[in-house]
Amino acid sequence: VLLATQSHFRGRPHEGEVPALLLIVCLGIMGLAASQDLALIALFIQLVTVGSYILVGIAKENRSATEAAFKMFLFSATVGAVMIYGMVLLFGLTGTLRLPELATKLPAMPVITTIAAFLLVLAGYGFEVTLVPFHTWAPDTYQGAPTPIAGFLSVGPKAAGLAVLLRTLVVAFPGNLGHWAEIMAVIAAITMTVGNLFALRQNSVKRLLAYSSIAQVGYILVGIAAAERSSLAVPGALLYLAVYLFMNLGAFLAVDAIERQLKSDDIAKLAGLGRRLPLTAAVLAVCLLSLAGFPPFGGFIGKTYLFGAALGAGWTWLAIVMLVNVAVSLFYYVRVLEPMYLRSSFDKTLQKEPMGLRLVLLLLGLGTLLSGVLPQAWVFLAIHAASLLAASVPH
Helix, strand or coil: CCHHHHHHCCCCCCCCCHHHHHHHHHHHHHHHHCCCEEEHHHHHHHHHHHHHHHHHCEEECCCHHHHHHHHHHHHHHHHHHHHHHHHHHHHHHHCCCEHHHHHHHHHHHHHHHHHHHHHHHHHHHHHHHHHCCCCCCCHHHHHHHHHHHHHHHHHHHHHHHHHHHHHHHHHHHHHHCCCCHHHHHHHHHHHHHHHHHHHHCCCCCHHHHHHHHHHHHHHHHHHHHHCCCCCHHHHHHHHHHHHHHHHHHHHHHHHHHHHHHHCCCCCHCCCHHHHCCCCHHHHHHHHHHHCCCCCCHHHHHHHHHHHHHHCCCCCCCHHHHHHHHHHHHHEEEEEHHHHHCCCCCCCCCCCCHHHHHHHHHHHHHHHHHHHHHHHHHHHHHHHHHHHCCCCCCCC
């Protein structure tokens, strides 16, 4: 993202602040993924969120960027207050905010109160990872934000939010305390369905990718929901997160390269792009096909693991919902690919991408491809990371 933003913000106001803000958000992401205390989790969520909406609105001359940042700020403030109220309720019940200590004390608490506290805390996590119904800020924010920043927000904070959600559920609510597995399975089905259905109607590629990223979270949530019921679940979720980094960020940065040249991200303007901007078009095609779950790309391997996790957990209905959603998503991904390669354009040849952006696109495209062609190393890392992330993972 630093390589991509270097040329994107060159010569603009606040060019120097962007790298510092990206590093601050990265610090929050790392702290969030490592935290085992609800107070620290709340602190790092705020650090990530504040840095994020400053980055979204840093192009103050752009009215849509300012509007996007303001929407994100209002929504984050609201759900943040709800989340902290849930954490206070948990503290009132147990006298602690440490996740391992919550696990020992919550079983003695009333189930209804435990579920209520869990749902309140879930609001804050849901905002960070764009779960339905906490997703409504994302499409407007991603569309108004500078495209590299939108790509960064779609992978970094989201991955950290999913990691801390998984740790909170498995460590603080062991043994499906509060029936969280069933709740998360239903939210996963709703999230992937809403994301895919709304993506069908979009003509802006950035807005389409925003709804697509909401649907992708629904897939990953299948692994989180099945965390205590299937040995494939946690490694599958982490494997998909790793591949998601390459394919989603690659898609957004390819759109950034297109937007710089065409001054638009409208699908109709992509005609003939496969010939006029071959590297960017190829990387975008690879990333979209991987997001759709086509072999031999990494998205296919990740979806296979998550599908197996749903079956292993005994949720055949969720596996069917997942398959239907994968089929639906093919339609809108093909809508983006079709004009690039099957329509001609008489417009002039476009300039090559800046060197830094070309390098980034090549790395992300290769990562998306190699994670599907040579998945063994990625699977090994995911299994190892699963044992570090959660206190108890089924073997």
